[in-house]
Amino acid sequence: MPSVPATPTMAYLNVTTGFPMNANTTNITGQFIPRFVSQSDAEGRLERQLAISLTLCLLAVCANILSIAAVLHIPGRWNYNNLLIINLSVADAFGAISHLLDVVSRCFIMWYSQRVPTEAIMYIIMSGIVFFVFFYFASALTLLVAAIHRYIAICSPLSYNDLCTKNKTLIALVCIWCVSGLFALPGYCATAYAYSGKDDSCYIWNYVWPPPIVAIVFSMVILYCMVIVRLRRRAAILRSEHQVEQNYQWFLSTVIMASILVISFIPYVLTKVLRIHFSRQMDIVYSEFLYFFPFFHFIIDPLVYGLRTKDMNEGYQQLSSRVLRWRSSRHSTNNHSNTPSSVSRSTQSTPFPCYNYEQSTTIVRKPTHDDVTMETDV
Numbered sequence: 001m002p003s004v005p006a007t008p009t010m011a012y013l014n015v016t017t018g019f020p021m022n023a024n025t026t027n028i029t030g031q032f033i034p035r036f037v038s039q040s041d042a043e044g045r046l047e048r049q050l051a052i053s054l055t056l057c058l059l060a061v062c063a064n065i066l067s068i069a070a071v072l073h074i075p076g077r078w079n080y081n082n083l084l085i086i087n088l089s090v091a092d093a094f095g096a097i098s099h100l101l102d103v104v105s106r107c108f109i110m111w112y113s114q115r116v117p118t119e120a121i122m123y124i125i126m127s128g129i130v131f132f133v134f135f136y137f138a139s140a141l142t143l144l145v146a147a148i149h150r151y152i153a154i155c156s157p158l159s160y161n162d163l164c165t166k167n168k169t170l171i172a173l174v175c176i177w178c179v180s181g182l183f184a185l186p187g188y189c190a191t192a193y194a195y196s197g198k199d200d201s202c203y204i205w206n207y208v209w210p211p212p213i214v215a216i217v218f219s220m221v222i223l224y225c226m227v228i229v230r231l232r233r234r235a236a237i238l239r240s241e242h243q244v245e246q247n248y249q250w251f252l253s254t255v256i257m258a259s260i261l262v263i264s265f266i267p268y269v270l271t272k273v274l275r276i277h278f279s280r281q282m283d284i285v286y287s288e289f290l291y292f293f294p295f296f297h298f299i300i301d302p303l304v305y306g307l308r309t310k311d312m313n314e315g316y317q318q319l320s321s322r323v324l325r326w327r328s329s330r331h332s333t334n335n336h337s338n339t340p341s342s343v344s345r346s347t348q349s350t351p352f353p354c355y356n357y358e359q360s361t362t363i364v365r366k367p368t369h370d371d372v373t374m375e376t377d378v
Helices: 008-016 026-033 041-071 081-111 120-155 157-163 164-185 186-194 210-235 244-277 282-288 290-308 312-335 339-346 358-361 369-377
Strands: none
Touching: 008 358, 041 081, 041 282, 041 290, 041 312, 081 120, 081 164, 081 290, 081 312, 120 157, 120 164, 120 186, 120 210, 120 244, 120 290, 164 186, 244 290, 244 369, 282 290, 290 312
């Protein structure tokens, strides 16, 4: 297959949507379908991609919501790692939703191009690109801050309370979202210029934002190697220290999540770039396989630190016990409300009128047909 010409508009929209699309054309659907794929095959492939994407997005959102609920139910005093976990869960949940906008824009182009204005479709594409980069950067930077916290706790435990305070953690969270915005916002400029065809000066943004994410992951790997060396030196002197093992588990979990991030990220980005300059047959590999890689990162994150960390295990146990208590109390309330005769006999047996607060608050008896007829007879 001949390579696709690298014009600004054609190349950029190939990176973002996978198919060339010109804003001045009226037949968007025809340009959306590759030449080697028929209309029916393209629709079937898109339906399959949409179904899988919706399922994975729902799993990612539910898993991260459960992780936030588990963090809120961790017993004892909160530490500032809990704020980082909540921040990571928020970034992963919204990152999955923003990644879903890619296939949603394809659906609009395929089935609703005659009803929905082209500008609206372009805004969906722009939002999906920018917010995906925004939340993906936030996820990576949150893992980096968590790794730095664990590195300080393991290698410099005496200075941990001074360096990792509440205010500094909140400042770090603000910096995470600000830096993520600085890397993501140029995507609006790049998409707008590519759509209008006026300038391609912002097109280089597509090659600028992926390398920092890879650098973040490699920096965490370097920190992990430094921790391993430090722990081996310390093991020759002291056999055990307070909370060293727990901090090491936190740090190792962070490195595992960072590794999953880069493993799911590099093939995804490379395919988006390579399919422009080489064969468009790679579109099938992208839409059928590699497109779903970021979803796995958003799903696996809450599973990793939920299974490997003690605090999260306790939080999940507290959450599950609370849900079970709520279900049992609701079941007992329903059983009491279904037996009003026994309650009425117990209340009539008292010689003096007394007010039972528990019965008045938990038992609600609706008037029956016999009560209504008795009142009318009187």
